[in-house]
Amino acid sequence: MYKTMDQFDLTIRNGLVASDKEVFEADVGIVGERIVAVARGLPAGKRDIDATGKYVLPGGIDTHCHVEQRSGMGIMGADDWYSASVSAACGGTTMIVPFAAQHRGHSLKQVAEDYAALATEKSVIDWSYHLIVSETDQKTLQEDLVEQIRKGITSFKVYMTYEQLKIDDYQMLDVLALASRENALVMVHAENNDVIKWVSQKLLESGRTAPKYHATSHVALAEGEATNRVIQLSKLFDVPVLIVHVSAPDAIATISAAQRIGAQVFGETCPHYMLLTEDAMDLPGVEGAKYCCSPPLRDRAAQAALWTALKEGVLQTVSSDHAPYRYDHTGKLPHGDDTTFKQMANGMPGLETRLPLMFSEGVNTGRMTLPEFVALTSTNHARMYGIAPRKGLIETGADADIAVWDPKHEVVLTASELHDHVGYTPYEGMKVTGWPRTVVSAGRVIVDDGAFDAAPGSGRFIARGTPLPFQKERQISARGQFFRALADGNTEGHTGFGYTDRQH
Template identity: 45%
Template structure:
């Protein structure tokens, strides 16, 4: 038989270990690994290169309005193009409920946006902001049953739910088989810290870090772990930034609580010092929670190594550094008037490869696990995240010797700046394959604006695999 695609001679990272050999692809799926195949329609020589699963980024904001009323910079086309150029082949973004909106209408709206332009495969977390809408429970049950099996709630901002609403939403999720994701920061602590800073005239972007004290994360993470324990409901804690937050997750998991957690590259590679720039320049790096300390960085790496944190997402939240985004409140804006977030879909994998594979921090197998396999397993992307027979042929070929220094504006999103400017990366994605088709080769895009497919995820009949 002549197969569709053969990738020869690569160092293939599979869940069972590293295999030096070939990958055969037929009908968009992996047909065999390691076994020589005589004839193929297309042939790629990966000698001297790593072959990794396509990246799965489970935390990105795309075509979404911020709580401050600022639309982020990316469409599904620009965001997923950027993702593909950086080696990510599946993304989970948010279908964010507006106040008073039926959840069914929310998901229909975002689905239409994605259908117009998604270049890679995608799914949604349903962001719940208003549980009082008529039919809320029925809509939620129907959507979970239709394959939207993860929700998001906030404990802060003007879209937060009360503790009772969070518990009630968790109970519904448990009943119908969904994972609940949480932005966990204590709103009262943030409000008090912010008001004190403003009253004393501390308005620079660097003051943003002080407005989100570590204690805001610590208190809320502890509370959400107890909520998960109380209901025995699976919970994913987003963007852990502190040593104490990681320790709380570790302790909860040791008690048998069904809780998981992620961190992001900006917490692993940046500290709060990055916000201290001339004028409003520091706004480019503002995110919530903010970057922390080198001690927190060390603790987060240790938590990834020990399995206390399971994955690394980008938390891609793109706003241009102009009047449409970060500077929408003017050139004299205080930190509290500046949209939070930075782009990351395109840079997440190169940054992690540089540290974990080239830098030897945790190694190539851990890299594949943390950036692809774990997010696919935890969020129910059953055909994604691993190089295994029968899985979708989502593959990335990495040249371990290529070095790239990031420039001012060299990403493929619509943000207009690169928050990693000046950083040199060793190891680069040179060939990206989605379901057996090349979408990027040697820095040239080969995909199509509507090639991405929605990923139907089964309900959470049991706890996610690879767990406790």
């Protein structure tokens, strides 16, 4: 069928290709930016990659990371779009979707435009972004947000905690109503702010200021309660929600129970919750600040619950939640050794290590199959956020975003060998087995036998389509229909719960 070498610009031959469903022997033929053939026995292309003994996987997609973003506390992360995208690529990720964050009083439209300009100039891999919405005024919700959604930014995030960013339940209803009308996916950081605030204040008053008390203040029931609350609010409109960085068994159980009765709720977790515990925050001095993130690291029982939730499909994606704050006065320690747990920037780096950690500790240990790994780190992300079938799949017509993995390549993780600008890794000294040695982004080989080569700005903006939860026709309850109509001011013929005046 393919008889001439010049039919393909690039071939990847003799490897084991994995999808989210199966693993099979095949070669991959690429012309320009797209995959044009997946079959055995393809001829060599103009450039030929021999993948004997290796896995040929869809490039990773990281849909929760913080890049060139200022935190609610005003602290700028260490990574810009260039360093973050290089780090992602070197770890096998070929598309990132970080956050354009609206802070109080800022124009959502301007925030989005400024953020896109930075990505256009610097990113070496394909990209999109979510919005972080902290204002719910008419212009933000009904004009700027709608404009962004219709431009292909079909998801946005809201916070139930952090004084500088959080919205209350009344505002949440406005947000959920808008999402139900525009078919946009709401991502929620679910923690009960008042519980955290109360416990934190009591801890500080009693002189308990060390990093380990960050975990105490973000008690697991605060995550469970907020998760339940936003699910209940979403049911007013029958609108899907996705709970990000799930860490606690209470939250997992709440999501699972809601799913069993038909609620459109989805969940994400991160490698650090499955591989690290709260003990890391109890290091000498303030070194535990390196491990402070929100929600916090939990215990081994929580780890086991997360692995089970991924296996059972309760949670659908694994993201890095890369939040790159340096371990110095610019990030974690604004007041040096006197910094309290409430003053430390929340978050840990993880863009480059996400895939190798999940491969080594998931696939190699038997906790997940290779197709499950592909689904949780790439395919499910593409489908959930409206990027499939262009991304997340190795099939004819898809973008040629591919990572060729050596399953036996061993790496000892150390900050000096990673490509972010954070200066530390929470996994320092950990050995992982399995690493992407060749990475192809839209047909370009940008990592070749571990060596990176791509120009700033060579990545592309990818407009996203309708998120997966909105793609299938589903029955909206009478209650949901009524409250959607009420939010839009269109209740003519309704007295409540979808019943018409004529029925009464």
